Amino acid sequence: MTHPVDCIVVGAGLAGLACAGELVRAGRRVVVLEAADRAGGRIATDTIDGFRIDRGFQVYNDAYPEGRRVLDLAALHLGTFESGAIIADGVRLRRVNDPWRRPLAALGSILDGSVGIADGVRTARLRSDAIQMVRSGVDPDATTAGERTTRDELESRGFSERFIRGFFVPFFGGVFLERLLDTSAAVFLFDFAMFSLGRACLPAGGMDAIPRQLAARLPAASVRLGIAVRSCAPGHVTLADGTVLSARDVVVAVDGASAAALLPEALRGGLAERVWKSTRLIAFAADRSPFTSRTLVVSAEPDGPIDNLTVPSDIATGYAPPGRSLITVSVRGDWKGGDPVTAVRRQAAAWCGKTVEAWHHLATVEVARALPDESPAARLARVFGPQLANGLWICGDHCGTASINAALASGRRCAKAIIGA
Ligand SMILES: Cc1cc2nc3c(=O)[nH]c(=O)nc-3n(C[C@H](O)[C@H](O)[C@H](O)COP(=O)(O)OP(=O)(O)OC[C@H]3O[C@@H](n4cnc5c(N)ncnc54)[C@H](O)[C@@H]3O)c2cc1C
CATH class of the missing domain: 3.50.50.60 (FAD/NAD(P)-binding domain)
Structure with missing residues (x-):
């Protein structure tokens, strides 16, 4: 120096x-x-054959108060996911909608039995409480008051086991990198508020x-x-x-x-x-996207390696060369099996059809130290x-x-x- x-x-x-x-x-x-x-x-983001591959699936949330304070968000050219998620439940791909952004579609989820009325009401209360917590200045970074697990929080709010397993475990399991939901409820409530107030985004060209x-x-x-x-x-x-x-x-x-x-x-x-939580990302190149919507697909299936599957090139520009698609899969931390690429293809084929056979494996990224417990x-x-x-x-x-x-x-x-x- x-x-x-x-x-x-x-x-x-x-x-x-x-x-x-x-x-x-x-x-x-x-x-x-x-x-x-x-x-x-x-x-971190690596370039492989012109594709931009993030080291582990992560998203930026445009409601993050600190991001709004310190980042030039316009210059990041954020592409946004559609709200809600598509949940693979072993039978079909089922969309869970955010009733505040897509009220009619959410009503459809209730009518077709995907979400019970009681769980819908509890979700509304959870959303309101989480937003109120953030707006009243409760900062989960600065406090340890009232610590309990996310699962305890959901059970105390009366959510049905079916809805916990069918929505919270697959969605927040991917966010927390653990499926027991033993992450602190303070973290969960903050994240829930952010997903309610903002949108999951990817910057152009990679995180x-x-x-x-x-x-x-x-x-x-x-x-x-x-x-x-x-x-x-x-x-x-x-x-x-x-x-x-x-x-x-x-x-x-x-x-x-x-x-x-x-x-x-x-x-x-x-x-x-x-203790560290780890994750693994598998990236594929394809000639076209398997989906028509910009949604995250999460797995509620008991078996199979996939935690979530997304097409970053549908979300933001710069992730794939022109005319190509980048597909990324997060592998569940608790998954044990043979070759993960083969197992991912097998599970994804049930969701995306024969097109999966043409996916070209680009990279497997191991992230041993992803998130602290x-x-x-x-x-x-x-x-x-x-x-x-x-x-x-x-x-x-x-x-x-x-x-x-x-x-x-x-x-x-x-x-x-x-x-x-
Ligand atoms: C796979 C994955 C998914 C994630 N998903 C999300 C998400 O969706 N949304 C979200 O908000 N957050 C997510 N996160 C969390 C977020 O990325 C991290 O919380 C954040 O990047 C941590 O930043 P940091 O500066 O605290 O630590 P780090 O990023 O770990 O930075 C520490 C730096 O210190 C350097 N260093 C270490 N030791 C030394 C040394 N001896 N000498 C010099 N330098 C050293 C390291 O090389 C590193 O550059 C995810 C993280 C991962 C890995």
């Missing part, structure tokens, strides 16, 4: 980039040290457009790639090659497990114990941050809810605290 800096940010994921951006706006001299060869952390936008706003050369940090302490960091760099403030903006490895033992809290117990043990010691700070999705919104908010909050210190 040739010039002195006020702050060293370790990690160029969303939290680190958001933190650095806020510090730079306040006139601080900042350097961001990133071990990988690209910024973005867990948001990595989000971190690229944040990185592009920082001064040239302030993000240093390929620099692994070995340890962090108040006022200095030690690189993997033994070099020591100093600054008034050090921000640990890495994922929770990496933070545990970088920090002195006394400051690790429950970071080291946090967000069970009530894990959330209670988390390190809230942002200050660990004088001159040592922490941010990242592990401090709040594991989401794009939380990572961005955590980075900005950390910067604000540094500026105010």
